[in-house]
Amino acid sequence: xxxxxxxxxxxxxxxxxxxxxxxxxxxxxxxxxxxxxxxxxxxxxxxxxxxxxxxxxxxxxxxxxxxxxxxxxxxxxxxxxxxxxxxxxxxxxxxxxxxxxxxxxxxxxxxxxxxxxxxxxxxxxxxxxxxxxxxxxxxxxxxxxxxxxxxxxxxxxxxxxxxxxxxxxxxxxxxxxxxxxxxxxxxxxxxxxxxxxxxxxxxxxxxxxxxxxxxxxxxxxxxxxxxxxxxxxxxxxxxxxxxxxxxxxxxxxxxxxxxxxxxxxxxxxxxxxxxxxxxxxxxxxxxxxxxxxxxxxxxxxxxxxxxxxxxxxxxxxxxxxxxxxxxxxxxxxxxxxxxxxx
Amino acid sequence: xxxxxxxxxxxxxxxxxxxxxxxxxxxxxxxxxxxxxxxxxxxxxxxxxxxxxxxxxxxxxxxxxxxxxxxxxxxxxxxxxxxxxxxxxxxxxxxxxxxxxxxxxxxxxxxxxxxxxxxxxxxxxxxxxxxxxxxxxxxxxxxxxxxxxxxxxxxxxxxxxxxxxxxxxxxxxxxxxxxxxxxxxxxxxxxxxxxxxxxxxxxxxxxxxxxxxxxxxxxxxxxxxxxxxxxxxxxxxxxxxxxxxxxxxxxxxxxxxxxxxxxxxxxxxxxxxxxxxxxxxxxxxxxxxxxxxxxxxxxxxxxxxxxxxxxxxxxxxxxxxxxxxxxxxxxxxxxxxxxxxx
DNA sequence: GACTAAATGAGGTACGTACCTCATGTCAAT
DNA sequence: ATTGACATGAGGTACGTACCTCATTTAGTC
Numbered sequence: 001x002x003x004x005x006x007x008x009x010x011x012x013x014x015x016x017x018x019x020x021x022x023x024x025x026x027x028x029x030x031x032x033x034x035x036x037x038x039x040x041x042x043x044x045x046x047x048x049x050x051x052x053x054x055x056x057x058x059x060x061x062x063x064x065x066x067x068x069x070x071x072x073x074x075x076x077x078x079x080x081x082x083x084x085x086x087x088x089x090x091x092x093x094x095x096x097x098x099x100x101x102x103x104x105x106x107x108x109x110x111x112x113x114x115x116x117x118x119x120x121x122x123x124x125x126x127x128x129x130x131x132x133x134x135x136x137x138x139x140x141x142x143x144x145x146x147x148x149x150x151x152x153x154x155x156x157x158x159x160x161x162x163x164x165x166x167x168x169x170x171x172x173x174x175x176x177x178x179x180x181x182x183x184x185x186x187x188x189x190x191x192x193x194x195x196x197x198x199x200x201x202x203x204x205x206x207x208x209x210x211x212x213x214x215x216x217x218x219x220x221x222x223x224x225x226x227x228x229x230x231x232x233x234x235x236x237x238x239x240x241x242x243x244x245x246x247x248x249x250x251x252x253x254x255x256x257x258x259x260x261x262x263x264x265x266x267x268x269x270x271x272x273x274x275x276x277x278x279x280x281x282x283x284x285x286x287x288x289x290x291x292x293x294x295x296x297x298x299x300x301x302x303x304x305x306x307x308x309x310x311x312x313x314x315x316x317x318x319x320x321x322x323x324x325x326x327x328x329x330x331x332x333x334x335x336x337x338x339x340x341x342x
Numbered sequence: 343x344x345x346x347x348x349x350x351x352x353x354x355x356x357x358x359x360x361x362x363x364x365x366x367x368x369x370x371x372x373x374x375x376x377x378x379x380x381x382x383x384x385x386x387x388x389x390x391x392x393x394x395x396x397x398x399x400x401x402x403x404x405x406x407x408x409x410x411x412x413x414x415x416x417x418x419x420x421x422x423x424x425x426x427x428x429x430x431x432x433x434x435x436x437x438x439x440x441x442x443x444x445x446x447x448x449x450x451x452x453x454x455x456x457x458x459x460x461x462x463x464x465x466x467x468x469x470x471x472x473x474x475x476x477x478x479x480x481x482x483x484x485x486x487x488x489x490x491x492x493x494x495x496x497x498x499x500x501x502x503x504x505x506x507x508x509x510x511x512x513x514x515x516x517x518x519x520x521x522x523x524x525x526x527x528x529x530x531x532x533x534x535x536x537x538x539x540x541x542x543x544x545x546x547x548x549x550x551x552x553x554x555x556x557x558x559x560x561x562x563x564x565x566x567x568x569x570x571x572x573x574x575x576x577x578x579x580x581x582x583x584x585x586x587x588x589x590x591x592x593x594x595x596x597x598x599x600x601x602x603x604x605x606x607x608x609x610x611x612x613x614x615x616x617x618x619x620x621x622x623x624x625x626x627x628x629x630x631x632x633x634x635x636x637x638x639x640x641x642x643x644x645x646x647x648x649x650x651x652x653x654x655x656x657x658x659x660x661x662x663x664x665x666x667x668x669x670x671x672x673x674x675x676x677x678x679x680x681x682x683x684x
Numbered sequence: 685g686a687c688t689a690a691a692t693g694a695g696g697t698a699c700g701t702a703c704c705t706c707a708t709g710t711c712a713a714t
Numbered sequence: 715a716t717t718g719a720c721a722t723g724a725g726g727t728a729c730g731t732a733c734c735t736c737a738t739t740t741a742g743t744c
Contacts, residue, residue, distance in 0.1 A: 003433065005730060016693045021732070029691060031741095048433055052394035053730035056699050089667065091345065091390060174681040182639070185527040213681065297524070300682075305670070325431065328647070333682035339516040339555065340642075340675035347700060358723045363702070371721060395700035398729050691740070702728085709722070714715100 004047045013041035024049065051320075055094055062095040062316050065117060066152070066308075067127045071104040072231050073196070073259035074284040079128070079153070082304035086312060095312060098122075104231075107134045114138035119145045124315030128152040130199055131159065148318035150311050153302070154202040162318050165311045167302045167333045169202045173209025173256070175333055176279050176300045180210075180252050181218035183277045183297055188220035189251025192243055194236065195226045196257030206256045206281065222249075229257065236262035244272060255280035264290045283336055291338050299336040306331055346389045355383035366391065393662075397436055404437040404658050407459060408494070408650075409469045413446040414573050415538070415601035416626040421470070421495070424646040428654060437654055440464075446573075449474045456480035461487045466657030470494040472541055473501065490660035492653050495644070496544040504660050507653045509644045509675045511544045515551025515598070517675050518621050518642045522552075522594050523560030525619045525639055530562035531593025534585055536578065537568045538599030548598045548623065564591075571599065578604035586614060597622035606632045625678055633680050641678040648673055 010020045015038060022030045023038040030038075041047075054060075066083050068076055080099065087097045102110040111134045117125060125147055129135055131154075139149055139159045148162050155164040180191060193210070195203045207226055214223050227243070229236040240263055244250065253276060255263050260280045264287075267273050273295065280287050283301040290296035310329045317324045352362045357380060364372045365380040372380075383389075396402075408425050410418055422441065429439045444452040453476045459467060467489055471477055473496075481491055481501045490504050497506040522533060535552070537545045549568055556565050569585070571578040582605055586592060595618060597605050602622040606629075609615050615637065622629050625643040632638035652671045659666045 003730095007730090018694075018733095019692060022692090025732070027733090031691065034691080050398075050730055051434060053398050053699090054732070056392075056395050056398065056701095056729095057731040057733080059699060059732090085669070092393060171681060175679065178679055178681045182525050185529075187527075209681075303674075327427070330684060332645075332676070332684065334674070335677035335679065335682060337517060337520050337677065339513060339520045339551075340677060342672060342674065345700095349700090360703095360724075361722060364722090367702070369703090373721065376721080392700055395729090396702070398699095398731095399701040399703080401702095401729060686744090688743080689741090691738100693738070694736090696734080696736105698732085698734100700729105704726080704728100705724100706726105707722100707724080710720085712717105712719090714717075 003050070004045045005050075006047070008045055009038065009041050009047045012045050013038045060094050062093075062123045062312075062319060063121055064095055064097050064124045064126065064312060064315055065122050066097065066099045066311075067110070067113065067125060067129060068099060068101055069104040069110075069129060070101045071258070072233075073257065074261065074286055075258035075282040076128075078282070078284050079304050079307070082308045085305070086308045090312070093312075093316070095316065097312075102129070107132045110135060111138045114142065117142060117147065119147050122147055123319045124148045124150070124312075126150050126152045126165070126311040126315065127156070127161075128154060129156075130154065131156045131201060135159070148315050150314055150318075152307065152311060154200065163314050163324070163329075165307055165314060165329070165331065166202075167331050169205035170209035170212075172281065172300050172302075172333050173206030173211075174213045175209075175335065176206065176254055176256075176281070176298075177210040177213030178217070179298045179300075179335065180254060180277065180279050181214065181221060183279075184218070184221055184252055186220070187251070188218075188222075190222040190224055190247060190249045191252040191254055192224050192240075192247075192250050193226045194229055194240070194253065194255045194257065194263060196231050196259065197228055198226065200257070203256050210254060210256075221252075224250075226256075229259075229262070231257070231259055233259075233262040233265075237266050240266045244270065251275070252277040252279070258282055259286075260284075260290070260296075261286045264295065267295060268293075283334075288341060291336065291341050294338060297337065301334045301336055302331050303334060345392070346387045347392075348389070350387055351380065351383050351389045354387050355380045402436055404435075404465045404654075404661060405440070405463055406437055406466045406468070406654060406657055407440045407442055407464050408653075409442045409444065409452070409455065409467060409471060411446045411452075411471060412443045413600070414575075415599065416603065416628055417600035417624040418470075420624070420626050421646050421650070424650045427647065428650045432654070435654075435658070437658065439654075444471070449476045452477060453480045456484065459484060459489065461489050464489055465661045466490045466492070466654075468492045468494045468507070468653040468657065469498070469503075470496060471498075472496065473498045473543060477501070490657050492656055492660075494649065494653060496542065505656050505666070505671075507649055507656065507671070507673065508544075509673050511547035512551035512554075514623065514642050514644075514675050515548030515553075516555045517551075517677065518548065518596055518598075518623070518640075519552040519555030520559070521640045521642075521677065522596060522619065522621050523556065523563060525621075526560070526563055526594055528562070529593070530560075530564075532564040532566055532589060532591045533594040533596055534566050534582075534589075534592050535568045536571055536582070536595065536597045536599065536605060538571055538573050538601065540568065540570060542599070545598050552596060552598075563594075566592075568598070571601075571604070573599070573601055575601075575604040575607075579608050582608045586612065593617070594619040594621070600624055601628075602626075602632070602638075603628045606637065609637060610635075625676075630683060633678065633683050636680060639679065643676045643678055644673050645676060 143160045150163045151161045153166045278296040485502045492505045493503045495508045620638040
């Protein structure tokens with residue numbers, strides 16, 4: 001009944017402890033046939049390495065790095081808070097977390113930061129950044145150095161990142177579209193769409209998914225072209241105000257990007273506030289208050305706590321060459337309304 | 343920089359390792375003043391016990407028990423699957439899981455099962471059962487034996503359970519009500535409500551929340567009295583079929599309980615299928631398919647995987663007398679629609 | 685069969701903590 | 715001053731694994 005140990009493996013394989021150790025830790029100097037015999041024994045008696053004992057013996061300290069932009073969007077702050085919270089309890093799993101911030105929209109600064117990292121003092125990197133050629137190169141270098149890398153929130157599919165921690169943004173856009181369609185109902189109307197930037201992969205994908213659903217299931221609703229805000233709050237306020245003045249047919253607003261402060265500010269005291277259906281992404285202080293005040297109807301979000309914990313789990317696993325449990329690492333697309341706000 | 347150990351504490355407090363050990367493990371034979379000195383030193387140098395090393399030394403094996411009904415509702419199977427999945431990886435955190443099943447609606451069998459448990463071979467119990475006087479007594483006995491207990495899915499507030507792992511069911515009902523109101527829109531109509539049993543606390547609370555929101559925000563919708571199904575599929579089919587025949591004003595159906603198979607079966611080929619708004623609880627094989635097939639509009643759910651993992655974490659913490667991180671143990675009320683189905 | 689290189693074994697220490705024993709210290713009551 | 719009770723110290727072993735050294739065996743080559 002008791003869990004088998006390395007000594008049991010040694011006995012079962014008819015070799016010494018030292019040989020089992022060499023096999024387990026992939027050290028050289030063991031004949032292929034012996035390796036097989038040991039592995040067979042491991043299989044047969046169901047040995048599983050005691051990771052905690054191993055880490056204790058190894059005096060393992062995982063040194064992880066999060067790379068984030070200093071974008072003015074509140075979502076990034078939320079993410080940063082989640083990292084801070086994970087850090088406070090990370091001591092328990094021998095994980096040390098550093099955060100590197102790079103100026104928003106400055107790929108050179110980002111690349112410079114990434115260049116400072118190396119395999120000696122970092123066991124894993126989680127990156128939230130747009131995919132540019134420079135970033136691709138920097139990631140390739142880190143990978144060739146043997147540093148595990150995960151993309152955070154926005155995927156980097158054309159790089160060698162080991163894993164993507166975040167939601168399927170097309171599906172997130174589809175979800176927002178479905179809700180918009182259902183909420184607007186038979187009457188229909190037009191929908192204004194605000195995106196941060198058409199450079200940001202997640203924004204583009206959400207818009208794509210939104211349009212898909214609208215075309216498939218809600219033909220009575222007209223979706224207007226995207227308005228790019230570039231996270232500029234002043235500009236956004238002007239654009240939204242003007243749009244609302246000129247287009248009485250607008251019945252809904254879909255905020256695709258990571259920040260919705262300006263939009264909420266405009267609408268809070270607007271005369272059309274009551275009749276407007278508002279759907280945004282990411283649960284932050286702003287969207288939370290807007291939901292509570294019945295100003296916003298739904299928020300499509302992702303749990304940043306999960307994202308951070310998942311990123312750390314995946315990086316630790318990759319760093320140890322272990323497999324990950326995919327079902328546990330799937331990040332859900334959450335729908336938050338006034339009533340299930342926490 | 344390195345994490346302080348017991349030896350550092352001993353040095354800082356000016357006592358021996360043995361005394362620190364006595365203090366840490368609450369063993370007798372240490373003067374009050376010395377205890378204080380050691381605790382001060384712990385505080386000052388920021389010592390945190392290495393739980394993994396401690397468990398290794400202690401050869402700790404957490405023996406946890408889940409107590410579940412054999413209700414025919416699919417949700418219980420889903421929960422059982424989640425426990426099975428958690429069990430497969432529980433080896434890593436020295437946790438052994440047993441499942442005890444009791445016949446649905448038979449409190450005596452349940453109490454008999456609980457009586458068989460004792461502090462010697464169980465370090466924690468997670469219970470999903472209705473709160474009856476017998477159950478209360480059984481729980482009180484276990485608690486007086488020093489066994490940590492958490493209520494699962496449905497709370498047992500009048501018992502001495504240490505914690506409740508599950509959602510706020512009033513809020514869950516409110517969420518369902520909000521969606522129903524939004525989906526039905528200005529036109530309104532009547533809503534049929536199906537509950538498993540008015541004995542089940544979670545069902546009652548959901549119904550309560552649903553009615554609250556309807557009364558507050560959607561006065562144009564008439565909510566009909568609850569229909570009790572007692573998880574009897576044949577009876578449910580008859581009741582629903584009849585109701586739909588007699589009441590052309592019904593525009594929505596809210597399924598409060600843990601099972602929706604019969605409801606889905608009736609509606610799948612029903613002529614009014616298209617015009618009906620359907621909202622149910624718990625993501626199972628049945629509701630999942632119904633969402634996918636556009637038969638159901640939304641499911642208000644709770645992640646059983648989280649519930650199981652959270653229950654185990656809480657029980658381990660209680661068993662060690664450690665505090666729990668409440669933010670991590672909060673179970674979210676999830677809204678699942680066709681587009682964010684995983 | 686002698687030589688060499690590679691493979692394996694034997695045995696140790698260490699990680700941070702738990703838990704044990706035995707010796708020695710302290711203090712107050714007698 | 716002696717006794718006894720209690721407090722504390724010293725030092726050990728153990729948990730399961732990593733990693734080290736050195737000796738010994740084995741396999742392959744000539």
